[in-house]
Amino acid sequence: xxxxxxxxxxxxxxxxxxxxxxxxxxxxxxxxxxxxxxxxxxxxxxxxxxxxxxxxxxxxxxxxxxxxxxxxxxxxxxxxxxxxxxxxxxxxxxxxxxxxxxxxxxxxxxxxxxxxxxxxxxxxxxxxxxxxxxxxxxxxxxxxxxxxxxxxxxxxxxxxxxxxxxxxxxxxxxxxxxxxxxxxxxxxxxxxxxxxxxxxxxxxxxxxxxxxxxxxxxxxxxxxxxxxxxxxxxxxxxxxxxxxxxxxxxxxxxxxxxxxxxxxxxxxxxxxxxxxxxxxxxxxxxxxxxxxxxxxxxxxxxxxxxxxxxxxxxxx
RNA sequence: GGCGCCAUAGCCAAGUGGUAAGGCAGCGGACUGCAAAUCCGCGAUUGCCCCAGUUCAAAUCUGGGUGGCGCCU
Numbered sequence: 001x002x003x004x005x006x007x008x009x010x011x012x013x014x015x016x017x018x019x020x021x022x023x024x025x026x027x028x029x030x031x032x033x034x035x036x037x038x039x040x041x042x043x044x045x046x047x048x049x050x051x052x053x054x055x056x057x058x059x060x061x062x063x064x065x066x067x068x069x070x071x072x073x074x075x076x077x078x079x080x081x082x083x084x085x086x087x088x089x090x091x092x093x094x095x096x097x098x099x100x101x102x103x104x105x106x107x108x109x110x111x112x113x114x115x116x117x118x119x120x121x122x123x124x125x126x127x128x129x130x131x132x133x134x135x136x137x138x139x140x141x142x143x144x145x146x147x148x149x150x151x152x153x154x155x156x157x158x159x160x161x162x163x164x165x166x167x168x169x170x171x172x173x174x175x176x177x178x179x180x181x182x183x184x185x186x187x188x189x190x191x192x193x194x195x196x197x198x199x200x201x202x203x204x205x206x207x208x209x210x211x212x213x214x215x216x217x218x219x220x221x222x223x224x225x226x227x228x229x230x231x232x233x234x235x236x237x238x239x240x241x242x243x244x245x246x247x248x249x250x251x252x253x254x255x256x257x258x259x260x261x262x263x264x265x266x267x268x269x270x271x272x273x274x275x276x277x278x279x280x281x282x283x284x285x286x287x288x289x290x291x292x293x294x295x296x297x298x299x300x301x302x303x304x305x306x307x308x309x310x311x312x313x314x315x316x
Numbered sequence: 317g318g319c320g321c322c323a324u325a326g327c328c329a330a331g332u333g334g335u336a337a338g339g340c341a342g343c344g345g346a347c348u349g350c351a352a353a354u355c356c357g358c359g360a361u362u363g364c365c366c367c368a369g370u371u372c373a374a375a376u377c378u379g380g381g382u383g384g385c386g387c388c389u
Binding site for chain 1: 341343344345346347348349350351352353354355356
């Protein structure tokens with residue numbers, strides 16, 4: 001049997017994914033499944049541009065506020081949890097509308113990729129591997145990796161500490177190399193039949209202007225207070241959640257390491273760079289409908305074009 | 317008005333006679349268990365403010381000009 005249909009709305013930050021997602025959910029009897037690695041944390045609302053109460057009332061939302069900021073989350077957990085959401089929505093006769101900007105999460109959810117049965121990472125092991133990397137250097141670590149997974153080692157750059165450590169960590173924890181896991185999961189059939197829509201701006205400068213404005217709005221809405229609250233509640237600045245754009249910079253400013261204006265400028269800059277990475281990621285979706293705004297977003301038009309596209313793809 | 321110092325890529329900047337380091341920004345790319353993270357690649361070419369000169373060879377030396385900074389009267 002063929003995979004069930006889902007709608008995907010992706011694209012760089014500040015392009016209106018949330019809004020279009022809601023419109024599509026309303027039109028196609030859908031429910032939103034967020035695909036955002038930071039919006040899933042509770043108490044991180046302003047800086048992640050999480051859907052507001054009003055927006056959540058306009059359409060059911062899932063995968064928001066599903067973890068505490070001090071929890072370590074991961075793709076595997078996301079896929080497991082989000083797939084359950086999608087299956088549940090489908091079982092009720094509705095359509096999952098996957099909305100978000102985290103490419104890895106979306107691709108992992110849509111593909112048949114399976115992490116079932118694997119435990120979360122062992123912080124102790126990861127810590128010691130990181131320490132070992134620092135002591136021995138990338139070349140040596142790559143050689144250690146090559147001992148059991150030469151294929152993966154050949155693909156990694158010595159400086160890519162994160163992936164080298166992870167490759168070793170996963171092998172130690174599960175006994176399966178990343179390469180083997182990669183090959184095995186690639187052979188699996190896709191979990192869903194996705195109709196993808198990617199939002200963007202015709203001109204890069206317009207996207208950047210939107211981002212800058214959004215950051216100013218976030219600051220006006222109390223971003224710094226939100227971050228101060230998180231830190232006061234004991235959240236470690238080292239946590240994954242605090243690595244989010246807007247949060248790490250605000251935290252640095254609150255700690256007095258940089259000025260407030262400097263932090264705001266950094267948030268804008270980092271957001272722009274993030275947007276570029278997102279554009280690169282989603283540009284690989286050659287079967288997607290690319291909707292690029294020209295000037296002020298016309299959601300009515302976008303909805304019309306999207307509906308046409310989705311209908312042609314068999315959705316109703 | 318006089319004296320001194322400086323003038324290298326969008327920004328910071330090394331180089332003081334031998335054929336332009338590095339960092340930041342920007343741009344492009346990657347990405348399978350931390351992903352708003354992490355990593356990789358790309359920049360000065362009738363070249364080093366302009367003009368003239370010395371020299372086999374000048375960003376580097378000399379003279380002049382222009383601009384900036386500092387001090388003095």
